Amino acid sequence: MTAVPHVLPYLVAVWVFLAGAYGLATSRNLIHAVGCLSVCQAATYVLLLAVGYRDGATAPVFSDVEPGTRPVVDPVVQALALTDVVVGATVTALLLALVVQVAKRHGTVDPDELTELRG
Amino acid sequence: MRHLLPLLVAVPLLGAALLACVGRVVPRAFAEAVGCAVSAGTAALAVVLLLDASPPLVEWAGGWEPVAGHSVGIVLVGDGPGLGMAALVSLLTPAALAYSWRSFDAPPRGNAGSFPALVLLFQAGMCGFAIAGDLFNAFVWFELMSVVAYALTGHRVEEARAVQGALTFAVVNSLGAYALLMGIALLYARTGELAMAEIGRELDAYGPPDALVLAGFVLVLTGLLVKAAAVPFHFWLPDAHAVAPTPVCMLLSGVMVELGVFGVWRVLGTVFSGPGGLPAADVERALMVLGALTAAIGALMCWYQRHIKRLLAYSTIAHTGLFLLGIGTLTLEGDDGVALYVVGHAGVKAALFACTGILLDRFGSVDEHVLHGRARPLRGVAVLFTAGALGLAGLPPFGTALGKSVTEEAVGGPLTVVYVLASAVTAGAVLRVAARVFLGLGPRPQEAAGDEGAYETTGSGEEPETRQPLSRVPDTMTAVPAVLLAGALAAGAVPGFADAVARAMSEATTAGLVQTSVHWTPVGVALGLVSTLLAVGLAAVAVVRPKLLAPPARALPLRRLQSGHVGDYVAWLLVGTTVLGVLALPAVLTG
Numbered sequence: 001m002t003a004v005p006h007v008l009p010y011l012v013a014v015w016v017f018l019a020g021a022y023g024l025a026t027s028r029n030l031i032h033a034v035g036c037l038s039v040c041q042a043a044t045y046v047l048l049l050a051v052g053y054r055d056g057a058t059a060p061v062f063s064d065v066e067p068g069t070r071p072v073v074d075p076v077v078q079a080l081a082l083t084d085v086v087v088g089a090t091v092t093a094l095l096l097a098l099v100v101q102v103a104k105r106h107g108t109v110d111p112d113e114l115t116e117l118r119g
Numbered sequence: 120m121r122h123l124l125p126l127l128v129a130v131p132l133l134g135a136a137l138l139a140c141v142g143r144v145v146p147r148a149f150a151e152a153v154g155c156a157v158s159a160g161t162a163a164l165a166v167v168l169l170l171d172a173s174p175p176l177v178e179w180a181g182g183w184e185p186v187a188g189h190s191v192g193i194v195l196v197g198d199g200p201g202l203g204m205a206a207l208v209s210l211l212t213p214a215a216l217a218y219s220w221r222s223f224d225a226p227p228r229g230n231a232g233s234f235p236a237l238v239l240l241f242q243a244g245m246c247g248f249a250i251a252g253d254l255f256n257a258f259v260w261f262e263l264m265s266v267v268a269y270a271l272t273g274h275r276v277e278e279a280r281a282v283q284g285a286l287t288f289a290v291v292n293s294l295g296a297y298a299l300l301m302g303i304a305l306l307y308a309r310t311g312e313l314a315m316a317e318i319g320r321e322l323d324a325y326g327p328p329d330a331l332v333l334a335g336f337v338l339v340l341t342g343l344l345v346k347a348a349a350v351p352f353h354f355w356l357p358d359a360h361a362v363a364p365t366p367v368c369m370l371l372s373g374v375m376v377e378l379g380v381f382g383v384w385r386v387l388g389t390v391f392s393g394p395g396g397l398p399a400a401d402v403e404r405a406l407m408v409l410g411a412l413t414a415a416i417g418a419l420m421c422w423y424q425r426h427i428k429r430l431l432a433y434s435t436i437a438h439t440g441l442f443l444l445g446i447g448t449l450t451l452e453g454d455d456g457v458a459l460y461v462v463g464h465a466g467v468k469a470a471l472f473a474c475t476g477i478l479l480d481r482f483g484s485v486d487e488h489v490l491h492g493r494a495r496p497l498r499g500v501a502v503l504f505t506a507g508a509l510g511l512a513g514l515p516p517f518g519t520a521l522g523k524s525v526t527e528e529a530v531g532g533p534l535t536v537v538y539v540l541a542s543a544v545t546a547g548a549v550l551r552v553a554a555r556v557f558l559g560l561g562p563r564p565q566e567a568a569g570d571e572g573a574y575e576t577t578g579s580g581e582e583p584e585t586r587q588p589l590s591r592v593p594d595t596m597t598a599v600p601a602v603l604l605a606g607a608l609a610a611g612a613v614p615g616f617a618d619a620v621a622r623a624m625s626e627a628t629t630a631g632l633v634q635t636s637v638h639w640t641p642v643g644v645a646l647g648l649v650s651t652l653l654a655v656g657l658a659a660v661a662v663v664r665p666k667l668l669a670p671p672a673r674a675l676p677l678r679r680l681q682s683g684h685v686g687d688y689v690a691w692l693l694v695g696t697t698v699l700g701v702l703a704l705p706a707v708l709t710g
Binding site for chain 2: 013017021024025026027030033034037040041043044047048051076077080083084087090091094095098099101102105106111112114115116117118119
């Protein structure tokens with residue numbers, strides 16, 4: 001095995017995170033910004049799953065696999081990723097609700113036009 | 120006793136669930152009574168556990184204890200500092216709820232239970248974070264308290280500023296949380312453990328730190344420093360604190376931000392302190408630089424504010440910088456001092472926010488210039504506000520003063536000046552507000568022609584939190600800040616309290632092997648008096664000769680950084696992460 005396939009998922013995670021952060025920093029629309037935040041979060045899924053991956057291993061479901069007979073991928077990171085998904089859903093829902101209120105109260109979803117809080 | 124630890128989280132969670140279920144059918148008084156009873160009961164539990172926390176309580180949830188040194192369970196650690204933070208959170212929560220009885224009309228008129236339920240959830244999240252001994256669990260509690268804090272900040276959804284501030288708060292903090300999670304994933308990849316102490320042990324077994332440990336360190340600290348509002352991760356805090364309802368401000372500034380500092384302390388002490396973690400010199404450099412920068416910028420921006428809540432928010436940032444400097448010494452004395460300082464600061468800052476809330480509900484404004492002289496009739500509030508300002512300056516025998524003097528001694532050298540100046544400038548700004556608003560001293564600040572476009576946030580656009588402006592101040596609204604100030608005073612004045620704190624810190628970090636003694640020293644008292652005199656002097660000059668200390672044009676670039684634009688704040692977060700990495704880089708290059 002060469003090193004590249006092992007490093008690739010980590011590079012992908014970094015790239016996805018930075019792409020999301022770039023989108024957030026330059027966003028002109030708050031709904032787009034919330035989407036970018038979800039992209040950043042997707043990087044954490046990639047990273048978690050990459051950490052638990054093993055070559056030639058199967059899913060850690062022992063209904064049809066005798067324990068100890070063949071390697072399985074790490075179930076802990078999958079549990080973490082699942083928790084992470086739940087957290088992400090909550091945050092996204094709340095953020096979108098706030099964006100709806102921002103649109104109602106300010107009449108815009110462009111962060112450049114929100115100038116009430118500064119200095 | 121250790122089996123009771125999970126109840127610290129479970130009790131407020133169940134209370135919140137109950138209130139969410141029955142909130143629509145019960146009257147407001149009942150919902151708030153339940154909220155207060157549940158949060159106060161949790162506080163009692165936290166205090167009982169705290170008194171029993173020697174030796175530290177360790178509970179593996181569900182009985183999943185480690186086997187042969189490897190763990191899959193979730194560990195809760197009830198040591199002095201953790202339970203102390205949980206007790207502080209739990210004591211401040213009923214105070215905030217009691218304050219909200221008369222001060223705050225929660226907007227969803229149909230559901231009386233929603234506001235107390237959210238506050239209880241917030242308490243559960245913060246208590247969980249305080250006693251988490253597992254890094255991933257700390258992330259989950261971090262997220263729970265963050266999400267509830269976003270909802271509470273934007274609770275008054277009818278208000279344009281409130282929703283904007285909450286949105287900024289949510290985006291920046293969530294991004295920080297994801298950085299924290301990536302750091303946790305990297306540490307798990309190296310060690311295969313999630314419990315903090317076990318991660319530390321495995322890192323030590325692996326050998327000296329490499330790039331992966333450094334990346335994990337930087338990402339974990341990014342998340343925690345966003346919560347602690349260290350420069351340049353701090354931009355969300357003034358925007359959120361200025362718009363949140365007053366009882367929520369009390370909790371945000373009083374304990375939530377400090378939990379970020381606590382998280383940094385916990386992670387440094389248990390995960391990165393061994394030979395496999397980061398060398399002490401690099402950690403020290405990173406925290407000292409960020410702490411000094413945070414204190415300086417927080418104090419300066421605090422001085423330039425006229426929106427009183429925003430001013431207090433910046434003072435919280437300045438004090439966070441002082442806390443970071445204290446734990447950055449990585450000495451037991453520094454930890455002792457910061458612990459005392461945090462306790463005193465929580466009481467003082469929450470009391471100051473409570474007094475500001477009275478102004479908001481009485482006069483419909485929190486603007487220093489608009490309120491000039493209008494609060495003359497509120498003598499009692501004036502006394503409380505001034506006492507809070509003096510506590511902020513570190514006037515002995517407030518707990519802030521004792522904490523500050525112990526920390527100053529641990530930090531030593533030129534950095535003492537940072538402590539004196541930062542506390543004097545922030546307290547001076549608060550005293551300036553007190554002199555203008557409550558006494559009507561000095562000339563009335565004039566709005567220059569064409570000043571509408573000035574780069575600042577005025578406090579006049581704020582809506583009172585009650586349905587109609589209060590004609591007289593309810594007793595609960597003055598009793599709560601009075602009790603909080605008395606608590607802050609007791610933290611410094613009650614003999615034995617400081618020693619108990621020192622004993623708890625020593626037991627948590629060195630298993631009680633190293634004993635420190637914490638007491639008032641002549642130098643510490645003198646420095647506290649110097650800060651106080653300096654604060655009074657600054658306030659006097661600012662009131663009598665406003666031109667002398669008005670923000671110069673040079674300060675405009677600094678103010679422009681606080682642009683209110685969420686994209687800018689995200690960019691600063693990335694800059695901060697990079698800076699943190701650069702500051703800690705020598706650890707890997709030399710190792």
